[in-house]
Amino acid sequence: MTSTLTEPARTSPAAPPPPSRRVRPLRLLLHVFLFLVALGWLAPLALAVYASLRPYEETARLGYFSLPETLTLDYYSEAWTQAELPKYYLNTLIIVIPGVVLTLALASFTAFTIARLHLPGRWILLVVFTAGNLLPPQVLITPLYTIYTMIPLPWWMSDSLSLYDSYLGLILVHVGFQFGFCVFVLVNFMSTIPEEISEAAMVDGAGVWRRYWQLTLPLCRPALAALGTLQFTWMYNDFLWALVLMSSGDKLPVTSALNNLRGQFFTDYNLLAAGSVLVALPTLIVFQMLHKQFVAGLTLGSTKG
Template sequence: MTLTAPAAAPPAQSRRPPSRPPVRPLRILLHVFLALVALGWLLPLALAVYASLRPYEETARLGYFSLPEHITLDYYGEAWSQAELPHYYLNTLIIVVPGVLVTLFLASFTAFAIARLRIPGRKVLLVVFTAGNLLPPQVLITPLYTLYTLIPLPEWLSDSQSLYDSYLGLILIHVAFQFGFCVFVMANFMRTIPEEITEAALVDGASVWKRYWRLTLPLCRPVLAALSTLQFTWMYNDFLWALVLMSSGDKLPVTSALNNLRGQFFTDYNLLAAGSVLVALPTLIVFQLLHKQFVAGLTLGATKG
């Protein structure tokens, strides 16, 4: 029996790294455009943070686009106490948390019915939900104001004994306006889930509720996280409906607290910048906590189906 020597390894000089694909000019332009867009969104926030760290006398003398002589955090403490931010934060949580939860629950159940159940006219229903998002809310201000003043509520639920000037009224208007968008997104996402999963559960005798709650909804966690981030941001930043549908100053959300930092004859814009940063901070925290799920929800919905 003859033994053959193993084949010699190729010399190190003949090994070449894999060639990189050429960089296309359009890709460079795309990255430059995205960088400019990101810079345009971040620049106002960076300028607000920069102004909030400088005394107003310094910026009035040197201008906002100048090197600082003094850096201080005093404005943040002053804005926290003068604007009564803890009280308004609580008002916002009373409105936003139930609004987000109710919107996602109703939208997910409706989307499940459209995507998984054989409902006549379900495509038309989805188009109606989508078309509702195209209606500008400003055209409904007058009829909604009149309607809210005419709907009675018990005194324990509203001091005005009507839907006007109540937390419930503000929650309902947020749910109504965000419901259609959430149904549209979740219905399209649920269609990417293989139907064999729900069909197998149906063969095993699972009810509609079990197929929705125990089977479909856990698979929708990425899109639920993405919508939670968007809905929290939109409801948190809303000021229009609170201004129109509320009259009690102590019930207004945190976005209205910035009015407490404006003087009658003089406004310290550095103090106002510090208050704006404090008001925007919760949305940044929520996005930072859910940004992975937010991106995952967007990419999953875009690459399947």
């Protein structure tokens, strides 16, 4: 009689519990700091939106930091018509769109020359462009005003027959001041692209223009999108150069339209808040449309391998 011995079943050892992730005090402090900074930036915008939805009589009686009795959108329609926002939006687009396109085009040409063509003295040229950004624009107000009044333009480009009080003059000053920053960013971005790609294209017979337009520029799309978002925001929000280099009220950008909401003896700040929200809305729309490319342009190249 044979007996069979049954081998006891093997039980797999229990998996150890995952180690508890300790929150470092410095990381917690960093998160608290970032939350406070974000709150500090968003609080004025939230207060402006809140004030624009309440009648001025109510906020004058109860204060801005009080619970609302009435919420209405009437101030937005009033600000749209009283400030003549459609006309000023058009003026801004006439200035900003060519300014952004020209800035990115010229900066990409220059950055490609510095980063890819290996010309002698190219880094000195980059230092000159970078140093130009350190010059305060307020220092150049008087010289630029004098030069603009001396440069002639035909009557169909300027009512003053000079570069002063013309869309072209405002576009050129934006391109001049933003050009150096864009060159600096694009040179550093193009330097991260492997040179073997360009060398392989040269072996295949690609010329300089083809290497720029069909090879390098598509790889710089995230950086161009990030710069385009920044340049649109900076040019759109400009008020100084329009005030200095323009005199015709019908040509001023949208940032100056808020002056139409100010009365001579009384200013309805709730109406002014509604106008401010409408003026800021296009920049929020542009950022929302390009935020993925904007983030990719900021983070691409931060890690290698």
